[in-house]
Each structure stands twice: as C-alpha cells, then as structure tokens.
Amino acid sequence: xxxxxxxxxxxxxxxxxxxxxxxxxxxxxSDNVIESVSERAxxxxxxxxxxxxxxxxxxxxxxxxxxxxxFAGLYMDEELLTWLDHHTFPSEARxxxxxxxxxAYGRFVEDLKNSVTARASIFGTIHTDSTLxxxxxxxxxxxPCFVGKVSMDRNSPPDLSENTENAVExxxxxxxxxxxxxxxxxxxxPRFIPSCTDDLMRNLSDIAREENLPVQSHLDExxxxxxxxxxxxxxxxSYADAxxxxxxxxxxxxxxxxxxVNDEEMELLKERGAWVAHSPSSNMNLxxxxxxxxxxxxxxxxxxxxxxxxxxxxxxxxxxxxxxITSSKLRWRLQDSSLRPLVFSEAFYLASRGGGSFFGKMGxxxxxxxxxxxxxxxxxxxxVLHDELSLPERLEYYAYRTPDRRPVAKFVDGRRII
Amino acid sequence: xxxxxxxxxxxxxxxxxxxxxxxxxxxxxSDNVIESVSERAxxxxxxxxxxxxxxxxxxxxxxxxxxxxxFAGLYMDEELLTWLDHHTFPSEARxxxxxxxxxAYGRFVEDLKNSVTARASIFGTIHTDSTLxxxxxxxxxxxPCFVGKVSMDRNSPPDLSENTENAVExxxxxxxxxxxxxxxxxxxxPRFIPSCTDDLMRNLSDIAREENLPVQSHLDExxxxxxxxxxxxxxxxSYADAxxxxxxxxxxxxxxxxxxVNDEEMELLKERGAWVAHSPSSNMNLxxxxxxxxxxxxxxxxxxxxxxxxxxxxxxxxxxxxxxITSSKLRWRLQDSSLRPLVFSEAFYLASRGGGSFFGKMGxxxxxxxxxxxxxxxxxxxxVLHDELSLPERLEYYAYRTPDRRPVAKFVDGRRII
Numbered sequence: 001x002x003x004x005x006x007x008x009x010x011x012x013x014x015x016x017x018x019x020x021x022x023x024x025x026x027x028x029x030s031d032n033v034i035e036s037v038s039e040r041a042x043x044x045x046x047x048x049x050x051x052x053x054x055x056x057x058x059x060x061x062x063x064x065x066x067x068x069x070x071f072a073g074l075y076m077d078e079e080l081l082t083w084l085d086h087h088t089f090p091s092e093a094r095x096x097x098x099x100x101x102x103x104a105y106g107r108f109v110e111d112l113k114n115s116v117t118a119r120a121s122i123f124g125t126i127h128t129d130s131t132l133x134x135x136x137x138x139x140x141x142x143x144p145c146f147v148g149k150v151s152m153d154r155n156s157p158p159d160l161s162e163n164t165e166n167a168v169e170x171x172x173x174x175x176x177x178x179x180x181x182x183x184x185x186x187x188x189x190p191r192f193i194p195s196c197t198d199d200l201m202r203n204l205s206d207i208a209r210e211e212n213l214p215v216q217s218h219l220d221e222x223x224x225x226x227x228x229x230x231x232x233x234x235x236x237x238s239y240a241d242a243x244x245x246x247x248x249x250x251x252x253x254x255x256x257x258x259x260x261v262n263d264e265e266m267e268l269l270k271e272r273g274a275w276v277a278h279s280p281s282s283n284m285n286l287x288x289x290x291x292x293x294x295x296x297x298x299x300x301x302x303x304x305x306x307x308x309x310x311x312x313x314x315x316x317x318x319x320x321x322x323x324x325i326t327s328s329k330l331r332w333r334l335q336d337s338s339l340r341p342l343v344f345s346e347a348f349y350l351a352s353r354g355g356g357s358f359f360g361k362m363g364x365x366x367x368x369x370x371x372x373x374x375x376x377x378x379x380x381x382x383x384v385l386h387d388e389l390s391l392p393e394r395l396e397y398y399a400y401r402t403p404d405r406r407p408v409a410k411f412v413d414g415r416r417i418i
Numbered sequence: 419x420x421x422x423x424x425x426x427x428x429x430x431x432x433x434x435x436x437x438x439x440x441x442x443x444x445x446x447x448s449d450n451v452i453e454s455v456s457e458r459a460x461x462x463x464x465x466x467x468x469x470x471x472x473x474x475x476x477x478x479x480x481x482x483x484x485x486x487x488x489f490a491g492l493y494m495d496e497e498l499l500t501w502l503d504h505h506t507f508p509s510e511a512r513x514x515x516x517x518x519x520x521x522a523y524g525r526f527v528e529d530l531k532n533s534v535t536a537r538a539s540i541f542g543t544i545h546t547d548s549t550l551x552x553x554x555x556x557x558x559x560x561x562p563c564f565v566g567k568v569s570m571d572r573n574s575p576p577d578l579s580e581n582t583e584n585a586v587e588x589x590x591x592x593x594x595x596x597x598x599x600x601x602x603x604x605x606x607x608p609r610f611i612p613s614c615t616d617d618l619m620r621n622l623s624d625i626a627r628e629e630n631l632p633v634q635s636h637l638d639e640x641x642x643x644x645x646x647x648x649x650x651x652x653x654x655x656s657y658a659d660a661x662x663x664x665x666x667x668x669x670x671x672x673x674x675x676x677x678x679v680n681d682e683e684m685e686l687l688k689e690r691g692a693w694v695a696h697s698p699s700s701n702m703n704l705x706x707x708x709x710x711x712x713x714x715x716x717x718x719x720x721x722x723x724x725x726x727x728x729x730x731x732x733x734x735x736x737x738x739x740x741x742x743i744t745s746s747k748l749r750w751r752l753q754d755s756s757l758r759p760l761v762f763s764e765a766f767y768l769a770s771r772g773g774g775s776f777f778g779k780m781g782x783x784x785x786x787x788x789x790x791x792x793x794x795x796x797x798x799x800x801x802v803l804h805d806e807l808s809l810p811e812r813l814e815y816y817a818y819r820t821p822d823r824r825p826v827a828k829f830v831d832g833r834r835i836i
Binding site for chain 1: 487488489490491492494495521522525702703705706707708731732740743744745747748749750751752753759761762801802803807811814815817818819820822
C-alpha cells in the first residue's frame with residue numbers, strides 16, 4: 001500500500017507526563033502503520049491535508065457495558081449493588097429480545113463510531129445471539145473491539161442467570177460463532193466473582209488458556225463488594241488473589257476499577273502484567289471511591305482509561321481524562337496526600353498509549369504503531385486566546401470544554417471510519 | 419400586558435429533594451410573572467407551543483469571573499494560590515486594555531446568552547471602564563446580572579493593584595456610572611481578604627450599607643488561604659467572622675466556596691442570611707475540596723450553585739448539578755460518611771430556586787415568581803428508552819449527557835432572549 005502523510009498539528013505522548021508535539025507537521029504512514037513524524041512533506045506520499053487541526057493517536061476505552069449505554073446518565077442516585085439490582089440487571093435482561101438488542105445496540109454503535117474511541121473492550125450480556133449481533137454492528141462500523149458474552153451463574157436474577165453447564169456451552173458456541181468476524185475479537189467475560197461460581201470460573205479459565213483468549217472482569221470496585229467476595233472466597237488472600245487462583249489473572253486480563261486494591265494485590269497485578277481499567281467517572285457516580293492511579297503509574301502497572309458505561313455517564317475518553325484528573329485531586333486532598341494528582345499529559349497518556357497497549361502497538365505516533373488517528377477541529381469552539389496557546393494547551397482546552405465533540409475524521413488501522 | 423401560556427413538559431422544584439412536574443401542561447404568565455401551572459389551556463392567553471419539549475425555570479449562576487472565561491479549561495494542573503499568581507492575575511491585568519476587554523467579554527456574553535443561565539452574579543476586574551463595558555454587553559444581550567468592579571489593594575501584582583484611596587474613588591465612580599443600566603445592577607466586590615486591607619474593606623462596607631447594595635466575595639476555599647487569613651486577621655475568630663466584623667456579611671452577601679467552613683462559621687452565615695455559592699467544579703479543579711452542602715441544606719443556609727469560571731471549566735449549570743452530586747459522593751465516601759450525597763432533585767433545586775432567591779422570587783413556577791423560563795429539546799439527543807422515562811428522568815438524562823446544549827428558547831422576565 002502507498003504511503004500517506006497526514007498534515008496538521010500533531011500531539012501525542014510516549015510516556016506518562018511528557019507531551020510530544022509538532023505544529024503543521026506530517027505524520028507518515030505506510031501499510032497502515034506509523035512510519036515517522038516529519039517537519040517536511042515526504043516525496044512520494046499522498047497528502048491528507050488537515051492543516052490547523054489537531055491530530056492525535058486513537059483513544060482506547062478498555063472497559064464498558066454496551067447494553068447499559070441506553071441508561072448512561074440515568075439512575076445516578078444509587079450505589080453499585082443496589083444500582084445493579086434495581087436498574088442494571090433488569091435492563092440487561094431485556095437483551096434476550098433480539099429486536100430490542102438491535103435497536104439499543106444500533107444506537108450504541110452509532111454513537112461509539114462518532115466518538116473519539118478507536119477501539120474498546122466491551123461487555124455484552126449473557127445472551128449469545130444479542131452479543132453476536134453487537135459484534136456484527138461494530139464490524140460494520142469498522143471499530144475493532146474485544147467483545148464478551150457475559151457469564152453469570154449465581155447471585156443473579158432468574159432472567160439473567162445461567163446454570164454452570166449452560167454457561168460453558170454458550171461460551172463455546174459464542175467463541176465458535178465469532179470466527180466469522182474480521183475485526184471483532186472475543187474476550188472471556190465472567191461478570192465478577194459474586195456472579196460466578198468457582199466451577200464456572202475454572203471452566204472459563206481453561207477455555208481462555210486453551211484458546212489463547214483475553215479475559216475481562218471487575219475487581220475491588222466497592223467496599224461492600226470486597227467484603228462480599230471475602231465471604232464467597234474464604235480460600236483466597238484477597239479479591240485479586242481469588243481471580244489469580246482461579247487462573248484468570250494474566251498479561252491478557254483487564255480488571256476494571258481497582259479502587260480498593262491493597263498493596264499485595266497491586267504487586268500481583270504488576271507481576272501478572274494485568275491491565276487496570278481506571279473508570280473515574282463511574283467510580284464517582286456510584287460513590288465507589290478513587291483508584292490510586294498515581295501508584296499504578298509509579299509501579300509500572302499497565303493502566304488505561306475506561307468509561308464503564310453506564311456507571312460512567314459519558315462515552316467520551318476526553319471526559320474520562322478530566323474526570324481522572326479531578327478525582328485524583330480529591331483523593332489527594334481528602335484521602336492520601338502522598339499520591340499527588342494526575343496532570344493532563346498523564347491522563348492523555350492513559351487514554352492513548354496506556355490503554356492502547358492492551359490491543360497491541362497502539363495509541364502513539366512512534367514508528368511501528370497502528371495508524372489509529374483522530375483529527376479534531378478546535379478553532380470554531382476555541383477561546384479568544386487560541387492564537388497564544390501551545391498545542392498541548394489547545395488539547396487541554398478541547399478536553400475540558402468540548403469532550404463530546406465529534407472528531408472531523410477518525411482512522412483505524414489507516415481506514416477512515418468517519 | 420396580555421397573558422401567555424407556555425405549552426410543554428413542565429418540571430420544577432419548590433423545595434430540595436422534591437420534583438414537581440406536569441407533562442403537556444400549560445405555564446401561564448401574566449405581566450411577566452408566573453400566574454399558574456394548569457392542565458388545560460387558559461381561554462384568553464396567547465399559546466407558545468413547545469409540546470414535547472422540557473420547560474424548566476431559569477437557572478442562576480451566583481459566582482463567576484467574566485475575565486477568566488477565556489482560560490476556562492486551561493492551566494488546570496495547579497492549586498488555587500499558584501494558579502492565581504501564574505495565570506489568573508496576569509490574565510486579569512490585560513483588561514486594562516479596553517479593546518482586549520471588548521473581544522474577551524464579547525465572547526463571554528455571547529456564550530452566556532446561549533447557555534442555560536438566566537441571571538448571574540459576576541466579578542469583573544479592578545478596571546472600572548472594562549467592567550462597565552461588560553455590563554453594557556450583558557444589558558444588550560438581555561441578561562440581568564449583578565456585576566462587580568473588583569477591589570484589591572494588597573498582596574496583588576503591581577499591574578493589578580490599587581491604593582486604598584483610589585480603590586474607593588473608583589468604586590464610587592463605578593457605582594455612579596452603573597445608574598445608566600436598566601437590567602444590570604452593581605455589586606460591591608472585594609476580591610477576598612488576602613487582597614484587601616481592613617481599611618478598604620470598611621470603606622466598601624460603608625458604601626454597601628449607605629447605597630443598600632449587595633456584596634460578593636470568597637470564603638474558605640482552600641486550606642492554605644484559610645491559614646493565611648488567620649495571619650492577616652489575628653483579631654477575628656474565623657475567616658467568616660473577619661468579613662462579619664468588617665461589616666460585609668449580610669442577607670445581601672454571596673460568599674463563594676465555603677469548603678472549609680467550620681460549625682461556628684456556618685451558624686454565622688445562617689444568622690446573617692448570607693448566600694453560599696457552591697462551586698463544585700472549581701473546588702475539584704483547584705484541589706480545594708468539597709463543601710458540606712448537605713449541612714447547608716439541613717441548616718437552611720441560603721445556597722446556590724456557581725460555575726466559578728475559570729476555577730470551574732464549564733459555563734453550564736447542568737454540569738454544576740452533576741458535579742455537585744459526584745463531589746458530594748466522594749466527600750461522603752472519603753471524608754465524612756455522616757453527610758449523605760446530594761440527589762439530582764436537590765442539585766436542581768440549588769441551581770434554580772436555591773440560587774435564584776438571591777435575585778428575588780425566581781427559579782420556580784410558583785405564582786408570583788419571575789417569568790424566567792428555559793425550553794430544552796431532548797428528543798433528538800435522547801436514549802432509546804426515551805418513551806419510558808418520567809419527566810424528571812428526562813431532565814436527569816439531559817443534565818448528565820448534554821449539559822452544554824443550547825436551549826431552544828430562553829425567557830427572562832418574560833422577554834425572549836434566545
């Protein structure tokens with residue numbers, strides 16, 4: 001494939017806390033992979049002219065629930081466990097109806113396509129066919145995602161519960177059916193320990209190992225949940241240890257939240273190379289608390305940002321950046337002054353290269369990275385100070401002020417999506 | 419003047435925690451004052467047909483800095499006192515240039531007009547002429563506001579400092595000049611105790627008393643600031659007591675923030691009938707903390723919401739509602755579990771009737787209240803569940819998901835502004 005060069009104002013991060021940027025530069029891609037960043041136009045490349053616009057790498061949402069999108073921004077006056085019982089479980093049960101799923105997932109995928117998210121790791125529901133439908137819609141939209149059929153065989157309402165055997169069979173059917181997709185990949189998705197028997201967990205762990213599949217679940221979101229897991233798994237040293245002993249914690253695992261994770265659990269996450277999906281908006285909305293992200297960064301634990309729709313009420317990873325910052329400030333002020341707040345460049349790193357690494361070499365303009373590219377128009381919505389701002393400042397302004405604005409162009413693996 | 423009836427989906431609150439609503443109802447106004455809410459069309463009224471749209475009372479922003487709007491969403495990686503020195507004071511100094519002020523205030527007023535704010539209480543800068551220009555622009559836009567020329571005669575950079583005598587003279591000139599406005603009203607505006615000598619404060623207090631003017635300032639925003647005020651006012655029992663002893667705390671005073679207010683100070687605020695401008699977004703952005711709003715409500719302290727642009731990065735009072743809720747949740751979880759989080763109806767009350775009461779009988783659809791009315795279009799941006807939602811749920815969804823959306827119509831005192 002021919003080389004292409006994106007002309008515009010380039011900003012990216014290669015490590016936390018450090019912006020790289022080039023005004024009116026050229027981002028050269030070849031074979032849908034980043035080749036270089038250059039001050040001059042390459043000779044033999046097709047030029048895509050986005051002068052005056054901000055060009056950043058793709059952003060990655062590493063934890064979200066597609067069936068919950070329809071009530072993102074509703075029922076926010078409750079905590080996690082009652083919110084699950086009163087709203088989330090009854091809503092998810094509706095996805096047994098494939099025509100309802102078509103309507104709800106149709107809107108979800110349309111909005112995700114128009115968002116700043118390039119790729120995501122997504123929970124469906126226990127319903128295999130609805131989840132496959134979701135994958136078809138994502139494939140059609142050109143968004144390469146990990147999607148999981150959710151497994152749950154205990155402590156769940158009757159219309160949202162499987163028996164263990166059935167859960168395993170359906171998981172296998174799901175995996176088989178997903179072989180028809182080009183862009184979409186399956187991910188093993190036990191909801192969380194309270195919803196899954198040890199037996200189911202061990203079966204899923206075997207499947208993930210045999211098929212070399214990634215895994216996603218929830219860890220240490222809420223204090224009551226942590227207490228509950230202690231009762232459910234008296235044989236474990238901790239919630240993270242329980243996942244580990246069940247064979248589900250590896251370098252291909254995403255654990256959402258990790259708000260109340262203790263030192264030993266952090267060491268374990270680090271050792272296994274697992275990813276933390278930091279979900280600041282959700283953790284505030286559901287009164288869960290604030291994860292010690294500064295510590296994750298200091299320890300080198302793999303960390304990305306996540307909307308956790310519908311605990312999070314926004315689809316925007318820009319909003320997640322600013323929520324990550326503000327919640328880290330309150331954590332610093334109210335809970336632990338030893339962990340200084342995140343700054344904008346760090347939050348941007350988490351949403352781009354941080355979470356992107358779960359998908360491969362993604363979320364940066366370094367050579368060899370996937371050509372996931374977002375183009376943002378900021379002049380029409382800018383401040384009167386626009387002409388005085390540095391490129392990172394323009395990006396900060398955009399993130400705080402217009403987080404939901406549709407990008408003017410989005411490329412994934414070099415393909416134009418919008 | 420003839421009677422008018424607004425037809426649409428009416429929602430409002432008359433007290434914290436309790437929504438009133440009527441689908442496809444009629445809001446009848448007469449002489450620019452609310453007359454009644456009715457299920458049937460009145461016989462002799464002109465009908466304004468907003469069927470299918472949400473109709474709510476005006477929302478009120480009781481603390482913001484117009485000159486800072488240009489950098490709302492920038493420089494958010496610092497705390498209050500360094501943020502003031504590095505960004506706020508140098509930016510405000512630029513308003514000595516009236517042509518710069520025209521450009522910056524022009525954008526501010528345009529954006530405020532298109533926002534959900536009906537009226538606001540606003541800080542200008544120390545510059546009398548720029549502040550008068552701001553008032554002209556607000557008057558032209560039809561937004562009735564309280565606007566203050568800021569007074570500061572100590573601990574301020576040379577280009578943003580007055581001597582005491584000059585500050586008093588300029589305040590008097592400012593007040594005299596404001597008599598030309600119909601909608602705009604002046605408000606006495608000592609920046610905060612660290613910026614104003616006791617002598618200046620006493621002069622301003624005398625002026626406010628003699629001219630029967632309201633007062634606005636800052637109180638207990640940040641712990642370092644509180645310590646500083648202790649040093650500056652060794653003769654006071656507390657920061658609030660210092661304002662009180664200087665004659666500046668009354669039933670016509672707005673005190674912004676009140677994050678670190680102690681019990682005695684709360685009693686004093688209550689006793690004097692002063693208003694608290696709760697600024698949740700700003701208090702998170704500047705790592706200040708979270709005000710004990712639940713306590714203010716329980717004690718019956720007058721409280722409204724405020725963007726505190728540019729500590730707050732958003733102009734939207736819907737965003738302030740959801741920030742007030744999320745920050746109260748973290749305060750409850752991390753700081754004081756005795757003060758339960760705010761719920762949406764309470765946050766809505768604070769932004770409407772709560773803050774509105776500072777301006778008079780405003781922010782509700784009760785008879786005799788000013789005809790400040792907002793019309794919101796939510797169907798085109800709604801969830802697939804739209805048809806199943808109650809009216810307060812539709813409003814909650816709108817607040818969380820589209821806080822910056824332009825209202826389709828805005829009426830202030832019955833006059834259509836947009």
